[in-house]
Amino acid sequence: MKTRLLVALLVAFLTAAACTGGDDTDEPTPTSGTGETGGTGEFSLAAAAEPYQGTEIRILDEISDLQPVFYEELVSQFEEETGITVNVEIQGHFDVITNGEADLFSGGGAFDAVMLHMWQLPNSLEAQAVQFIDPYLDDPALRDPSVDFGNFVQPMTDETTLVDGNRAGFLNWSYNQVWIGRKDLMEHPDEQAAFEEEYDYALAAPQTLQEMRDIAEFFTRDEGDTLGDETLSSPVYGFIQEGARLGATWSDAWYNYIKQSGGDLFDESGTPTADRPENVDGLEFWKSMFEFAPPGAAELSLVDIPVILGEGQAVTGIAWSDFFWTVDSDAGSPHAGNFTYAPVPPNADSPDSHQVNAAPSLLVISNASDNKEATYLFLQWMVSQETQDAWLDLVVNQGLGGFDPILQSSIDNPMYSQGPRAELLAAIAGSVAVGHPTPLIQGFPQFQDPMLQRFQEALLGSSAQEALGGLQEDLTAICSADCLLSVG
Amino acid sequence: MATHVGRLPARRSLRDVLEGKGFPYLMVVPTILVLSIVGVIPFVYTVFISFQETSFTRTVGFNGVENFTSLVSDPLFWKALGVTSLILVVAVPVQLLLGLGIALVMHRGILGSRFIAPVLLLPAVVAPTVVAIIWKVMLAGTWGFLTYQVVDRFSLLERGSVLGLPRSALVSILLIEIWQWTPFVALALFAGLQALPLSPYRAAAVDGASRWQIFRYLTLPMLLPLLAVLLLLRTLDSFRIFDTIFILTGGGPGTSTQVVSIYLYKSVFQFWELGRAAAGAVLIWVMFFIFASILYRIFSRRLKLF
Numbered sequence: 106m107k108t109r110l111l112v113a114l115l116v117a118f119l120t121a122a123a124c125t126g127g128d129d130t131d132e133p134t135p136t137s138g139t140g141e142t143g144g145t146g147e148f149s150l151a152a153a154a155e156p157y158q159g160t161e162i163r164i165l166d167e168i169s170d171l172q173p174v175f176y177e178e179l180v181s182q183f184e185e186e187t188g189i190t191v192n193v194e195i196q197g198h199f200d201v202i203t204n205g206e207a208d209l210f211s212g213g214g215a216f217d218a219v220m221l222h223m224w225q226l227p228n229s230l231e232a233q234a235v236q237f238i239d240p241y242l243d244d245p246a247l248r249d250p251s252v253d254f255g256n257f258v259q260p261m262t263d264e265t266t267l268v269d270g271n272r273a274g275f276l277n278w279s280y281n282q283v284w285i286g287r288k289d290l291m292e293h294p295d296e297q298a299a300f301e302e303e304y305d306y307a308l309a310a311p312q313t314l315q316e317m318r319d320i321a322e323f324f325t326r327d328e329g330d331t332l333g334d335e336t337l338s339s340p341v342y343g344f345i346q347e348g349a350r351l352g353a354t355w356s357d358a359w360y361n362y363i364k365q366s367g368g369d370l371f372d373e374s375g376t377p378t379a380d381r382p383e384n385v386d387g388l389e390f391w392k393s394m395f396e397f398a399p400p401g402a403a404e405l406s407l408v409d410i411p412v413i414l415g416e417g418q419a420v421t422g423i424a425w426s427d428f429f430w431t432v433d434s435d436a437g438s439p440h441a442g443n444f445t446y447a448p449v450p451p452n453a454d455s456p457d458s459h460q461v462n463a464a465p466s467l468l469v470i471s472n473a474s475d476n477k478e479a480t481y482l483f484l485q486w487m488v489s490q491e492t493q494d495a496w497l498d499l500v501v502n503q504g505l506g507g508f509d510p511i512l513q514s515s516i517d518n519p520m521y522s523q524g525p526r527a528e529l530l531a532a533i534a535g536s537v538a539v540g541h542p543t544p545l546i547q548g549f550p551q552f553q554d555p556m557l558q559r560f561q562e563a564l565l566g567s568s569a570q571e572a573l574g575g576l577q578e579d580l581t582a583i584c585s586a587d588c589l590l591s592v593g
Numbered sequence: 594m595a596t597h598v599g600r601l602p603a604r605r606s607l608r609d610v611l612e613g614k615g616f617p618y619l620m621v622v623p624t625i626l627v628l629s630i631v632g633v634i635p636f637v638y639t640v641f642i643s644f645q646e647t648s649f650t651r652t653v654g655f656n657g658v659e660n661f662t663s664l665v666s667d668p669l670f671w672k673a674l675g676v677t678s679l680i681l682v683v684a685v686p687v688q689l690l691l692g693l694g695i696a697l698v699m700h701r702g703i704l705g706s707r708f709i710a711p712v713l714l715l716p717a718v719v720a721p722t723v724v725a726i727i728w729k730v731m732l733a734g735t736w737g738f739l740t741y742q743v744v745d746r747f748s749l750l751e752r753g754s755v756l757g758l759p760r761s762a763l764v765s766i767l768l769i770e771i772w773q774w775t776p777f778v779a780l781a782l783f784a785g786l787q788a789l790p791l792s793p794y795r796a797a798a799v800d801g802a803s804r805w806q807i808f809r810y811l812t813l814p815m816l817l818p819l820l821a822v823l824l825l826l827r828t829l830d831s832f833r834i835f836d837t838i839f840i841l842t843g844g845g846p847g848t849s850t851q852v853v854s855i856y857l858y859k860s861v862f863q864f865w866e867l868g869r870a871a872a873g874a875v876l877i878w879v880m881f882f883i884f885a886s887i888l889y890r891i892f893s894r895r896l897k898l899f
Contacts, residue, residue: 203862206865207650210649210650210865211650212650228649228865231648231649232648232649232650234649348757349843349845399734400734400750400754400757401733401734401737401740401754401756401757402734402757403734403754403757403758403845403846404733404734404754404756404757404842404845404846405734418736548864550859550863550864551863551864553863554859554863554864557845558845558847558848561845561846561847562846562847564846565757565758565759565846565847
């Protein structure tokens, strides 16, 4: 307690000193160790990188709508300024997990930095495969004082990157989910009139999960029905979300529904509590949404959902936001330009439990890297205000790639609410504000597997009670108490 | 030839060895070397790891049979074994029966049979991954070709999609396995039929044997050795099935199509339980060794085939 107080005072002093230098932050300062906040002093990337000129570093990252343009357009600036060559390999979701872990755990050192989904972090820490960045944050020769953890989006940043007071890396992207709907249908006068007559409130982006279900039910139509101006030649479904045996089905059910019903799969002490009554309510709600989904929903993974929405087979859905940078662009889908977005809404029966499924990732420095300092400089440059602003500019003003904010100042940037993607960016900001990643759990894939299995059993006929009862047995068999790592 | 008493025999040159009894052994040395490197050494190492406690990619120390006991006490392992056995018990006999039927029809020289042969081979030469992708497109819920034209049109499923329901997913995998490998069995048996001697058939024709009697007492016994080999090969291949299921269902829905190979894959690449996965591999090898031994005994002693 005393130590934390002293640290807080020191941080406050440094912050005040920074304010007199004209570089201030209004955000609360984190209570973690020194080197976390911005400070005074000039920082020159070129000067910091001088000892590492000629170094070649290799980065493994995940392909998405966000990354390729960034690496193509902006990384050369870093290379020119520092003389450090950056080789980036971007791979698909499942490959980056398998190959990244294989390289980290084996100590192969093929990559200097590897992208980890935050649920991968505990295994990587146990394997001693990750170089914490605290030594570099404390090194004035390397630290850019303008990179301030008080400016990162919270609670996502600390819940992802801070373990027992130590910083595992920088947040890479604030991967999040949003609600998506077809704007042309939501704004169609006939549809609006019919909806209001049936449900007694105006058709608009849902403010609660219950409204989301009403809208899903309303837009589920059979062959021969009318939808907008069209008579349907095949059924259209009101809602779509992941249901497959793989991907992120487990976190959808857990975060968007179970936790939003006031439940959770673990209690605060880390003991499995899968069969709580609130969890049953949440899982039943998740299950009920599939009544409005296409018949094949149980085999749809995260990459299928944007396709289904883009093709118009479903009118609304919950999906990972980054897909829609492409789906909602020219030639991205038949309905490009016709999507509307909103944060995943709260549960009206438990409004204080509002949270959205988030899967942030971080780029960690491999413990086997021979170029840790050069790698740190690159990762720090990636998250700097200047780079993030340049990235935002690419997206908003040049219409290239996509953007998931990691800095609060990016969201506060006037540029953020401009341009043709303003609505998507606003929905992302709303989701990020209440976005929580999975808790850090040792050996998490072993927990993930029974979650996927049991949730899918609930989808295919078991009751939520039975499924969660089975899940409680499965989780307890893996870990009966103290299953969560300490974050913060 | 004169003998020279007291003179030592001439030294054999390398050329003598190469052209003499040593030649066959020399010819198999490269194969043995390669097999040792890619087969024997990894196998021995797997057995070693199965008795080790592992932490991610490192071995920590000897832990006896703990990996094995942990494995056999996992209900999911036995369920995976059950699914694998089901595929074996259903798919392999159907492949052999259907394959034999097709081979007999082709052997009768029906019109176009010589052109059918290469076409029949197509499913077998296509990589299992490609086969899985093709069928995933065919059976995809709502937009898959077969789903739309057959399943939905004739309302074969009340609810759900082919790959989204446990029973239909498992049936689909069985049918795809049969579709892919029956042609290979048919072609192998067709070649076998072509190689059978004609004289027994002539004699049977002279004696007035019926077609069924010819098949039952001549063709089938003469084909038995080939059938035995095909049974062994198809059993081994079906036991190792992975690509098709991994792409089509990932072992789902639930664990309804999770076979042993998928279970072990997850143990390694998701859970990083190398010791346990190695124990699984060793256990499966032992099971199959016992099975192959029993089969060999039946074929060699009771059927006097080998």
